[in-house]
Amino acid sequence: MPDRADSGPGVRRRGWRARVTGLVMTVAMMSGAAVLAVPGSAQAGVFGPxxxxxxxxxxxxxxxxxxxxxxxxxxxxxxxxxxxxxxxxxxxxxxxxxxxxxxxxxxxxxxxxxxxxxxxxxxxxxxxxxxxxxxxxxxxxxxxxxxxxxxxxxxxxxxxxxxxxxxxxxxxxxxxxxxxxxxxxxxxxxxxxxxxxxxxxxxxxxxxxxxx
Missing domain, CATH: 2.170.15 (Proaerolysin; Chain A, domain 3)
Structure with missing residues (x-):
């Protein structure tokens, strides 16, 4: 039998927060890549000084x-x-x-x-x-x-x-x-x-x- 201390509401809440934090970090990373990929945002020096x-x-x-x-x-x-x-x-x-x-x-x-x-x-x-x-x-x-x-x-x-x-x-x-x-x-x-x-x-x- 698993230890009840590992499956209580507190543990479930911590697991939910961890998943949400991971999702936020993933979205932030994806958003950052999208900003870098926007046409024209990094045009400086593309065709010369x-x-x-x-x-x-x-x-x-x-x-x-x-x-x-x-x-x-x-x-x-x-x-x-x-x-x-x-x-x-x-x-x-x-x-x-x-x-x-x-x-x-x-x-x-x-x-x-x-x-x-x-x-x-x-x-x-x-x-x-x-x-x-x-x-x-x-x-x-x-x-x-x-x-x-x-x-x-x-x-x-x-x-x-x-x-x-x-x-x-x-x-x-x-x-x-x-x-x-x-x-x-x-x-x-x-x-x-x-x-x-x-x-x-x-x-x-x-x-x-x-x-x-």
């Missing part, structure tokens, strides 16, 4: 697939680190005057060359827009130097004149940060930054003359 969404108006946002059944906006934030204006020649001529009196020489451009803004990240149109807004409105996406442009120059006696035909460009160094943004436009992630350079042509082209 969280960043403030950029507001640069030159960014062009397009949609891209970030993961299965997940579409985000993608944009590129360009930052110019340096821009130096210089002249690049597409054609050149020289005239030597061996006479004892000055002469007039006519220089004509006969070769052309195309200069284009190039980027490996984003599009050249996006980068050009950024350069026009932050460096110079003279910058163009692409420019081909003209041919048949004439210029007359006086060449002094016993001297040489060098004529170069070309275009003024900006030698640009820049960074391009790829950014992903959720469709609600409320959260953004850094997808990496690349550094690069390009030559950005301007509207200014023509002849430049120097003593030989």
């Amino acid at each position: 969280d960043i403030a969404c950029p507001t640069d108006p030159s960014i062009v946002w397009t949609t891209t697939v970030a993961a299965r059944n997940t579409v985000v906006y993608q944009g590129h934030l360009f930052t110019v680190t340096s821009a130096n204006r210089t002249f690049i020649a597409s054609d050149g001529r020289t005239v030597d005057n061996g006479l004892s009196s000055p002469i007039t020489a006519t220089f004509t451009s006969q070769q052309s060359r195309t200069y284009t803004v190039i980027t490996k990240v984003g599009t050249s149109a996006e980068l050009t827009s950024k350069l026009q807004a932050t460096v110079s409105v003279d910058i163009q996406y692409s420019r081909t130097t003209a041919i048949g442009v004439n210029a007359q120059v006086t060449v002094p006696a016993y001297s040489r004149v060098l004529g170069l035909y070309g275009v003024e460009v900006y030698d640009v160094a820049y960074t391009a940060q790829r950014v992903w943004m959720n469709l609600a436009r409320s959260k953004c992630w850094d997808r990496g930054t690349q550094s690069d350079t390009t030559s950005a042509p301007t509207l200014v082209e023509g002849w430049r003359f120097t003593a030989g």
Whole structure:
């Protein structure tokens, strides 16, 4: 026969409380797991470091697939680190005057060359827009130097004149940060930054003359 002390009302109450406590703990553990599994509650760092969404108006946002059944906006934030204006020649001529009196020489451009803004990240149109807004409105996406442009120059006696035909460009160094943004436009992630350079042509082209 079992000991009556092990089967009294007090023992039954303790057993009931133990079962209830165990059930509460189980529900709490299940609830905790459910909270962790709620979509969006642990999104930080899923697609890269969280960043403030950029507001640069030159960014062009397009949609891209970030993961299965997940579409985000993608944009590129360009930052110019340096821009130096210089002249690049597409054609050149020289005239030597061996006479004892000055002469007039006519220089004509006969070769052309195309200069284009190039980027490996984003599009050249996006980068050009950024350069026009932050460096110079003279910058163009692409420019081909003209041919048949004439210029007359006086060449002094016993001297040489060098004529170069070309275009003024900006030698640009820049960074391009790829950014992903959720469709609600409320959260953004850094997808990496690349550094690069390009030559950005301007509207200014023509002849430049120097003593030989």
